[in-house]
Amino acid sequence: MSTTPGTPAPHIPQIRLYQQWLAEHRGLHFDDYDALWRWSTTDLEAFWQSIWDYFKMQSPTPHTAVLERNVMPGAKWFPGAQFNYAQQVLRHVMPAHAAGFSAIVSRNEKGRHVELSWPQLRRQVASLALHLQAQGVKPGDRVAAYLPNIPETMVAFLAVVSIGAVWSVCAPDMGTNAVLDRFRQIEPVALIACDGVTYGMKDFDRLGVVAELRAALPTVRHVILHTNLADDPAAVDRALEAAQPCTAFSTATSRYDAATAAFEPLWLPFDHPLWIVYSSGTTGLPKPIVHGHGGTVIVAMALKIIHNDVGCSYAPNSWGERYHWYSSTGWVMWNAQTSGLLNGTTCVLYDGNPGGPKDQPDWTTLWRFASELGVTFFGAGAAFFANCLKAGVDLSTCGDLSKVRALGTTGSPLSEDAQNWGTAQFAAIAANDAQSDIWWCNISGGTDFAGAFIGGNRELPQTPGRMQCRLMGCAVESWNEQGQPVIDEVGELVCAQPIPSMPLYFVGDKDNQRLLGSYFDMYPPGHGRKPGGGDLDKDAGAVWRHGDWLRIHPDGSCVIYGRSDATINRHGLRMGTSELYSAVEALPEVLDSMVVDLEYLGRESYMPLFVVLRPGLTLDDAMTAKINGAIRTALSPRFLPNEVLQVAEIPRTLSGKKQELPIKKLLLGQPLEKVINKEAMANPGCLDWYVEFARWRADATRI
Secondary structure (H helix, E strand, O other): OOOOOOOOOOOOOHHHHHHHHHHHHHOOOOOOHHHHHHHHHHOHHHHHHHHHHHOOOOOOOOOOOOEOOOOOOOOOEOOOOEEOHHHHHHOOHHHHHHOOOEEEEEEEOOOOEEEEEHHHHHHHHHHHHHHHHHOOOOOOOEEEEEOOOOHHHHHHHHHHHHOOOEEEEEOOOOOHHHHHHHHHHHOOOEEEEEOEEEEOOEEEEOHHHHHHHHHHOOOOOEEEEEOOOOOOHHHHHHHHHHOOOOEEHHHHOOOOOHHHHHOOOOOEEOOOEEEEEEEOOOOOOOEEEEEEHHHHHHHHHHHHHHHOOOOOOOOOOOOOOEEEEOOOOOOHHHHHHHHHHHHOOEEEEEEOOOOOOOOOOOOOHHHHHHHHHOOOEEEEEHHHHHHHHHHOOOHHHOOOOOOOOEEEEEOOOOOHHHHHHHHHHHHHHOOOHHHHOOEEEEOEEEHHHOEEEEEOOOOOOOOOOOEOEEOOOOOEEEEOOOOOEOOOOEEEEEEOOOOOOOOOEEOOOHHHHHHHHHHOOOOOOOOEOOOOOOOOEOOOOOOEEEEEEEEEOOOOOEEEEEEOOOOEEEOOEEEOHHHHHHHHOOOOOEEEEEEOOEEEOOEEEEOEEEEEEOOOOOOOHHHHHHHHHHHHHHOOHHHOOOEEEEOOOOOEEOOOOEOHHHHHHHHOOOOHHHHOOHHHEOOHHHHHHHHHHHHHHHHHHOO
16 A cells, blocks of 8 residues: 555544544444534543543553543643653654654745654754753743744744743734733743744845844843745854844754754643743733643644544554645644644645735645645635635646645635635546545634634535534533523534633733633633533533634534624734734824724625824825834734724723724624613714714625
């Protein structure tokens, strides 16, 4: 049987293999997926122990329980066990290498191609880990990274966490203020950065930002610089000289001696901090969310392998997967892409603009990349597929895509039209009948818990525009305003039982007040219940409220209808409205502002920005450009509004809070009297303009 890289043997769905294992090793048989899901969300200890055993997870010490206490927040998983994310990755070095497969394959817009074997990955991780230890980095210390989606970032991550330090990364397309809003909170001791990035075939120097970060982060004792833009020795020397004092990334990863050969990741407590990711709320600084090593890995394995059906070394005939999920390092899907390494899968990375240069858009870019590198699992944000549809992309012109057997999508609701487009395209280019039935793995989850609540199942029917099922171990329900679970109605997405990757804590969060306010304020302790209904349990913990609108159909398929709060979600990248206001209202011409992000099922997201200007000023092209420039510089071009509108007033409550969510609901078509209480407003007279705008918007888009 051939094991040519990128050409997997005939595929057995991973979820079928798992169920066969349950039958053989646990004596468990389920008539359908619904029965399997209900078991996994009611007998949590049995389910998560089965995941531990199925994937042969390792610990030098046994755990004394699976779930010490079933409560949210504060659930403690696998007490007594020791773990390390990097150890789980590096255990695949010899078997994957012996089978002839690479660890990472990468290409950027300029055509720079990098391929790391598994032994090369291990050597570089060990070298950098020992270098960091020599600089005094200890378990629990934070290491910040300002790096793009390249192999060096994965190496840096694995090196950091292998020695028990805590990783945190921001994408180099983020401005200085947005990065500092994140890194200042975590007080990093080291910074791993790059000299610049290429996007849309343009180079963007970031040495100035690196200097600003270093100056504003007094806890940073050591800087490592990767020369990402420099393409000749002289340019490399100039970049390193400009960033002094620093160590070249190439130097820090080049050590190869007895110490690197003997290096092993540290065994750490199961819940030792792994990374800090950021999920912005509607007020205040971004939330610095801490996840643990063991919980993150066990959830990633269940999601990526069993549900996403990404081939793994634990199953027969499944070596050879080439797993690609286009992402920026500023999106949690970078973490999901990296998780491919957890089971020996080859991760295929693309660094750059998936739509080509702005002046010459080309939505075939990623498809041609996938063809040339033999991608088997192709993932991207839902907006990418929508753009391909609108651009009229013909996949038959993009090379040989016959190896692609699955399409992954997340970030925002995928429309029925976009899914039908992709299915039809692959049917047209199919080499055989099996390949023509391309499988869509549509998932929805969050940075908040580094996982997914809803996703795919190879064995279930597909309905365009829907996700196939609620994931095993995730007690997800849709609750109405009375806190009752509903079927075939839109309600709040809640998770009624803990899962191992939920946050350990937020950095600097006294008494967990911000954690509680972010996920547990709507359904505090005493709202717990078993999945599927039943009476409230007054002794139970709180219930996780995720902030999405969810409909669960009678067949178990699901649709997400966007955010139920005022957070901005631009194609999967979340940003708090307060961060945008800080950028816009710093302009002397802008007195007040308000932004809402409207996501429609099957329609492109629309985000208007309302601004109040100083008396006598009118919003013209120059002022609009200045406002957009402020957002681009402070945050990212990803968060530019679709439209800037001048208004007389921003609606506020009596306490001065901007009425973002009521205006969002109004613009989504709900009547004014159901979304806002005028008596609780400081300026109810301003609502007439927004009502008229909502009416005009509805007529224009036929919502």
